[in-house]
Amino acid sequence: MEDDEIDIIAIITPLRTHFSLAIKALEAGKHIFLEKPMTQTTVQADELIRTANKKGLVGVIDHTFLFTGAVKKIKEIIDSGEIGDLTYFDSVRVNLGLFQHDVNVIWDLAPHDLSILFYLTNEIPSGVTANGVDHLNNGLVDVAYLTLHYDSNMIANFHLNWLSPVKVRKILIGGTKKMIVFDDMDPSEKIKIYNKGINVTKPEEIHRLLVKYRSGDMMAPNISPTEALKLGINTFIKQVKSNYADSVNDLIHGRNIVEILEASNISLKNNKMVSL
Numbered sequence: 001m002e003d004d005e006i007d008i009i010a011i012i013t014p015l016r017t018h019f020s021l022a023i024k025a026l027e028a029g030k031h032i033f034l035e036k037p038m039t040q041t042t043v044q045a046d047e048l049i050r051t052a053n054k055k056g057l058v059g060v061i062d063h064t065f066l067f068t069g070a071v072k073k074i075k076e077i078i079d080s081g082e083i084g085d086l087t088y089f090d091s092v093r094v095n096l097g098l099f100q101h102d103v104n105v106i107w108d109l110a111p112h113d114l115s116i117l118f119y120l121t122n123e124i125p126s127g128v129t130a131n132g133v134d135h136l137n138n139g140l141v142d143v144a145y146l147t148l149h150y151d152s153n154m155i156a157n158f159h160l161n162w163l164s165p166v167k168v169r170k171i172l173i174g175g176t177k178k179m180i181v182f183d184d185m186d187p188s189e190k191i192k193i194y195n196k197g198i199n200v201t202k203p204e205e206i207h208r209l210l211v212k213y214r215s216g217d218m219m220a221p222n223i224s225p226t227e228a229l230k231l232g233i234n235t236f237i238k239q240v241k242s243n244y245a246d247s248v249n250d251l252i253h254g255r256n257i258v259e260i261l262e263a264s265n266i267s268l269k270n271n272k273m274v275s276l
Contacts, residue, residue, distance in 0.1 A: 008033060008240060012062075015103060019044040022059075026051045031058045031240045033233070036111045038254035042262055045255035052251060058239045060232075060247055061254035063115035067228040067235070070190045071116055073221055074173070074180060077193065078120055083175030089117050089156040090172040094164035104140040106130060106264050109160040113171060114257045117148075117156055119248055120173075126151050129273045130264035135163065146264055149273065189220040 008031040013021060019039045025032050026048065038061050039045045052059045065071050077083060091113040100108050125148035132141030143163055148156040169184035179194045195216030232249065239247055247253075263274040 007031065008236075015040060015107070019048070022048055023051060026055055026057055026059070029055060029057070031236075032060075033236055034059065034061050034254065036061050036063060036115070036254065037107060037258050037261055038251065039258055042255060042259045045251070045258045049251045049255060056243065058236070058243070059251040060236050060239070060249045061115075061251070061257075062229075062232065063111070063119075063249040063253070064228045064232055065112055065116050066119050066248045067226060067231040069223040069226045070182060070184065071119065072226075073191055073223050074182060075120055077180065077191075077221070078173075078175075082178060083173070083180060083193070084177030086121055086123070086154055086173065086175055088154065088172070088174040089120075090174075091116075091157070092159045092168045092170045094159065094161035095167040096164055097162055099136070099142065099162055100140070101138075104132070104134075104144065104268075105142050105160045105162050106132070106144050106146055106158075106268075107261050108162075110146055110158050110261065110264075111257050113158055114260055115249070115253070116171065118253060118256055121154070123150055123152060123154050125149060125156070125260070125276055127273045127275050128260055128263040128267055130267040131271075132268055141268060144264075144268075146260075148260065190223060191221055193219045193221065195219075 007029060010033040012035040015037065018034060022032050022034055022038075032052075039048065048059060078086070093109045093113055127149040129147045129149065130144060132144030134141050136142060143161045146158040146160065150156075167185065171182040173180040173182070175197075177197065179196055181192045181194065183190055183192075195214070195218070197214050199212045199214055201210045201212070235247065238244075259276065263276060267274045
């Protein structure tokens with residue numbers, strides 16, 4: 001391979017063919033750029049990770065949001081400690097269609113916001129609960145609610161819907177100091193930081209909590225414009241050239257999302273929380 005040549009392959013196909021094509025590409029010595037979600041099962045995801053490591057190849061998932069100026073800014077704000085400890089992550093991703101024939105609404109829409117959540121925090125969920133309704137009676141839920149449970153006071157909730165009259169792409173992030181609203185449909189102020197919250201004091205009488213509401217200013221930070229897909233691809237190319245496999249959208253990141261999606265199937269089927 002010449003110095004200016006890169007031996008890679010991009011796999012953007014129906015989910016059912018991701019694993020077979022990706023494993024063949026890795027075995028042929030190709031670095032892979034995979035569409036999301038990366039596989040149908042965690043067993044398949046683990047096999048891709050083992051093969052990539054064995055071959056010394058780079059594999060990434062097309063989680064484009066992680067390369068947007070807005071999400072990178074939110075990461076910067078959280079890491080700075082400005083909003084304090086995370087208390088909740090609440091996302092709404094709804095629209096009218098497009099109905100998929102091979103995956104339900106959770107598998108179709110949740111990977112976007114799951115990738116953002118896992119990028120923003122290192123907290124590991126301990127359980128998954130999913131509820132949904134199949135209005136077309138085709139075995140695929142089209143309106144669903146996915147909840148990730150944590151051993152800490154953190155909770156994450158995802159509202160996914162193919163039957164909404166409006167398109168909404170919004171995430172609310174609660175912190176012990178401040179709160180963030182990320183509205184991806186807002187053309188000018190995608191991120192708003194609210195100096196709002198509560199202060200709780202515990203008097204001598206244990207059953208009486210004093211709650212005081214805090215309402216301060218709202219600030220909309222400047223966001224650097226980025227071409228997310230281009231940045232993601234360029235980052236992948238740099239990884240290949242430097243033989244550096246770790247990244248925000250690497251195969252392990254993708255595998256963690258598949259684990260949640262797979263658990264959501266079990267939760268939907270059995271109508272109960274699934275421990276991770």
